[in-house]
Amino acid sequence: MAVTLAEVAAHAGVSPATVSRVLNGGYPVAGGTRTRVERAVEELGYVANAPARALAAATSDLVGVLVRDVADGFFGILVAALQRALGPEAPGQAGSGRLTVVCATEGAPAAELAHLTLLEGQRAGGVVLTGGAVEEVEHTVALTTRVARLASGGTPVVLCGRPPLAVPAGLPVSTVAFDDRGGAFRLAEHLLTLGHRRIAYVAGPAGLSTGRERLAGHRAALARHGRALAEDCAALTVRTSLERSAGYDATRALLRRGRSFTAVVAADDTVATGVVAALREQGIRIPEDVSVAGFDDLPVCVDTAPALTTVRVPLREAGLLAAHLVTRRRQPPPDGITTLPTQLMVRGSTAPPPTGRQP
Incomplete structure (x- = not known):
């Protein structure tokens, strides 16, 4: 026979209403009381009646x-x-x-x-x-x-x-x-502090809130170092989707333009892997010739060679x-x-x- 809510309440020494509050999780219940109810649920093997709870x-x-x-x-x-x-x-x-x-x-x-x-x-x-x-x-x-x-x-x-x-x-x-904006700002400042002044940016698609915030932070950091620098780097910005292949294609397009750059910032780490692949295909060393950075700090970042500089998002x-x-x-x-x-x-x-x- 199935264990009832009332039996759980008696076992925990509380009212059925208190048991219901703990199980629903949407009401404040004292820590000690919550612990007693949860222990009673486990000891008795109580299983909530989902349809009944849904109706209620x-x-x-x-x-x-x-x-x-x-x-x-x-x-x-x-x-x-x-x-x-x-x-x-x-x-x-x-x-x-x-x-x-x-x-x-x-x-x-x-x-x-x-x-x-x-x-x-x-x-x-x-x-x-x-x-x-x-x-x-x-x-x-x-x-x-x-x-x-x-x-x-x-x-x-x-x-x-x-x-x-x-x-x-x-x-x-x-x-x-x-x-995202603050992270992108700090990443751009890191590159500028290293001495980079020709920074390409492989941005995500237009009309996406995340991409807008990251690009805004990146541009704000560049603007602090002068209008001319910001405009030069703006000409090295490419819009793309958020796949590895898109990062690869965007980097190939940047290289075909013939405009020099010493660093590439990618919209996210997945795009950055495509950037790295395209550069290496052309014999460009990372970071000796071009620095590369991503965003998100996915697990793969520490396994790339070299490990990828990025911005950690607390996922x-x-x-x-x-x-x-x-x-x-x-x-x-x-x-x-x-x-x-x-x-x-x-x-x-x-x-x-x-x-x-x-x-």
């Missing part, structure tokens, strides 16, 4: 996570951390783990809205939207409406790695942002925080926005520019 709360135990590309290491690290924090084996989740459903959008605005509609139909208990936002006015309006509708129905929504949305105050919508920390926010185990700040710092990781792929030789 108008939501399910399903948490939908929207990503651009499931094969991209950026999203893989973030989602893995989030899923571990939501799973049944996570601390504080005994008997009340959440089912994480990952939805890939391939960067298509229509797909993003379609997935949100499906999650609303499934009475999702939470939604996390990850990665850069497509900054098209029509899509932003539609997305804001969809998110507000989900939240007004009791579904917490977390925007992770993207800008906040202008939803009505009081709705359970929070933002976990990265200091694991963001996944954990998003999990706590979407289950209301942690309350957001008053403005709903938590900005996580980025960190410059200087490695072997950057060095002072060569003297007397240009690529």
Whole structure:
């Protein structure tokens, strides 16, 4: 016979309502009381009745996570951390783990809205939207409406790695942002301090919030060293998509232009691997001839030869925080926005520019 909520409450010495609060995770419960309830759940083998909970709360135990590309290491690290924090084996989740459903959008605005509609139909208990936002006015309006509708129905929504949305105050919508602009600024300053003045930039696609912030930080650092330098480097900027092959093609295009450069900054680490491949194919040494840097600090960065200078984005920390926010185990700040710092990781792929030789 299945263990009941009342039996768990009696075993823990608390009321059934307290057990319900602990299992739902959205209410404050004293640490000692929470521990007794979680221990009782484990000892008795209590399994929550998901359909009944869904009917009572108008939501399910399903948490939908929207990503651009499931094969991209950026999203893989973030989602893995989030899923571990939501799973049944996570601390504080005994008997009340959440089912994480990952939805890939391939960067298509229509797909993003379609997935949100499906999650609303499934009475999702939470939604996390990850990665850069497509900054098209029509899509932003539609997305804001969809998110507000989900939240007004009791579904917490977390925007992770993207800008906040202008939803009505009081709705359970929070933002976990990265200091992309500051990280890009520090990376450009690192290269300028080394002596580089001809810095190429392989940027991401236009209209993506992450790329906009990173390029803005990069340009702000250049502007501090003079208008002429900023304009020279602007002419060495190439727009591309966020794949390794795109970084390779963009670097080939830069080399064909015949304009000299001593450093290349890539929109992210995946693009940077393509940059490295294109340079080496032309016999250009890294960093002796050209320095290369990326962004994100994916695990592959320390395994490249030389190891890649990059900006660390705290993806694991963001996944954990998003999990706590979407289950209301942690309350957001008053403005709903938590900005996580980025960190410059200087490695072997950057060095002072060569003297007397240009690529």
